[in-house]
Amino acid sequence: MAASSGGKKLLPEPSKGTSAASAHSSILRKSSSEKPVTEATGSGSKSSRNEDLHSVLVTSVLNLERLDLDLYSNEHSNRCTFTGTHHWVPRSRMLFGGQIVGQALVAAAMSVSENIYAHSLHCYFVRAGDPKVPVLYQVDRIRDGKSFSVRSVKAIQHGNPILICQSSFQRKMESPIHHQFTMPVVPSPNELLTQEELIQKYLRDPALTEKYKVGLTKLLAEEVPIEIKPINPPEYYRRVALESKQHFWVRARGYIGEGNMKLHCCVAAYISDYSFLRTALLPHFQYKVKFMASLDHSMWFHAPFRSDEWMLYECESPWAGSCRGLVQGRLWKQDGVLAVSCAQEGVFYVKPSAAESKL
Numbered sequence: 303m304a305a306s307s308g309g310k311k312l313l314p315e316p317s318k319g320t321s322a323a324s325a326h327s328s329i330l331r332k333s334s335s336e337k338p339v340t341e342a343t344g345s346g347s348k349s350s351r352n353e354d355l356h357s358v359l360v361t362s363v364l365n366l367e368r369l370d371l372d373l374y375s376n377e378h379s380n381r382c383t384f385t386g387t388h389h390w391v392p393r394s395r396m397l398f399g400g401q402i403v404g405q406a407l408v409a410a411a412m413s414v415s416e417n418i419y420a421h422s423l424h425c426y427f428v429r430a431g432d433p434k435v436p437v438l439y440q441v442d443r444i445r446d447g448k449s450f451s452v453r454s455v456k457a458i459q460h461g462n463p464i465l466i467c468q469s470s471f472q473r474k475m476e477s478p479i480h481h482q483f484t485m486p487v488v489p490s491p492n493e494l495l496t497q498e499e500l501i502q503k504y505l506r507d508p509a510l511t512e513k514y515k516v517g518l519t520k521l522l523a524e525e526v527p528i529e530i531k532p533i534n535p536p537e538y539y540r541r542v543a544l545e546s547k548q549h550f551w552v553r554a555r556g557y558i559g560e561g562n563m564k565l566h567c568c569v570a571a572y573i574s575d576y577s578f579l580r581t582a583l584l585p586h587f588q589y590k591v592k593f594m595a596s597l598d599h600s601m602w603f604h605a606p607f608r609s610d611e612w613m614l615y616e617c618e619s620p621w622a623g624s625c626r627g628l629v630q631g632r633l634w635k636q637d638g639v640l641a642v643s644c645a646q647e648g649v650f651y652v653k654p655s656a657a658e659s660k661l
């Protein structure tokens with residue numbers, strides 16, 4: 303039975319000895335009676351955003367079904383009413399890595415007490431996810447210490463792991479030792495177009511070739527549950543080497559509300575893998591990618607944030623080689639607080655460039 307939509311906070315699992323109830327657990331916004339604020343900042347001014355539309359990331363994609371103690375499935379929760387399959391699957395036809403990481407963190411978070419919070423996770427994507435079948439999440443309670451708890455989660459399909467994810471949770475602790483980098487200076491979200499608005503603009507260009515028109519129209523039709531506002535987006539047809547850096551504003555599509563930090567960390571895990579790895583390809587426009595996939599994904603959660611509010615995603619790739627590329631990212635809150643750091647390595651197989659194939 304899919305998770306109900308009755309609003310409940312992320313529910314800690316009963317202690318190990320308790321018999322596993324067949325009831326499902328779910329990670330939802332704090333309370334269904336919670337009225338959406340009119341604007342992310344709570345300023346009271348009615349935003350253009352449809353605040354009454356609760357984020358599908360919370361009501362569906364990350365709303366796992368509990369099968370047994372420490373065993374979850376996304377079978378019913380991940381159904382997209384339009385296609386009856388996983389909510390959104392990239393054109394690679396492999397399950398989106400951010401979905402598997404976000405769901406694995408949900409499963410781990412279900413097994414820890416309410417008063418400790420995710421501070422880091424490290425994953426390996428060991429097999430491509432099959433978009434035609436659900437995913438099982440098996441949680442192993444590695445250790446519960448006084449201040450930290452560690453969990454290991456296996457995401458399983460066809461009896462084999464597709465992802466292994468270690469995550470660590472810490473109870474709130476204060477310290478006089480604190481510093482952070484300074485947030486980059488970029489245009490604010492209000493000054494920028496969304497990815498959809500940019501594509502609409504390109505599609506109105508009479509010089510647009512049919513090839514680009516088809517590609518951009520397909521991109522526009524995708525049900526990605528994330529809103530993006532690129533900063534200095536390269537013109538779609540510009541085939542020049544770019545620096546291996548990109549910045550964009552990003553947030554979950556729809557309303558989530560205060561909720562609890564575990565929920566926002568799970569949504570951020572989903573968001574953090576979108577358009578991340580491509581940072582490493584920006585200088586290498588002359589190569590056609592035959593195959594690319596994330597090999598691993600790590601995150602560090604530094605400060606409270608709202609994943610349904612605009613955050614600046616600062617992405618850079620310091621290195622690529624041996625068919626691999628490393629990308630690093632920082633998610634900044636609009637007030638300049640560094641909320642999350644991310645890192646990922648990916649594998650790329652590319653066709654030789656025209657010049658090379660003539661050699």
Ligand SMILES: CC(=O)SCCNC(=O)CCNC(=O)[C@H](O)C(C)(C)COP(=O)(O)OP(=O)(O)OC[C@H]1O[C@@H](n2cnc3c(N)ncnc32)[C@H](O)[C@@H]1OP(=O)(O)O
Nearest residue numbers: 396397398399400427428429430431592593595596649651
């Ligand atoms: C951005 C994202 O969200 S991606 C989604 C998240 N990430 C993932 O799903 C990756 C999951 N992990 C995996 O799929 C595997 O661990 C891999 C592919 C990374 C490595 O596994 P390996 O068995 O070593 O793969 P291997 O490199 O041999 O080949 C994998 C595929 O890459 C392609 N490939 C391999 N070598 C080459 C090459 N030199 N040139 C072109 N394509 C190649 C082939 O399609 C091959 O598949 P096939 O053997 O079935 O034809």
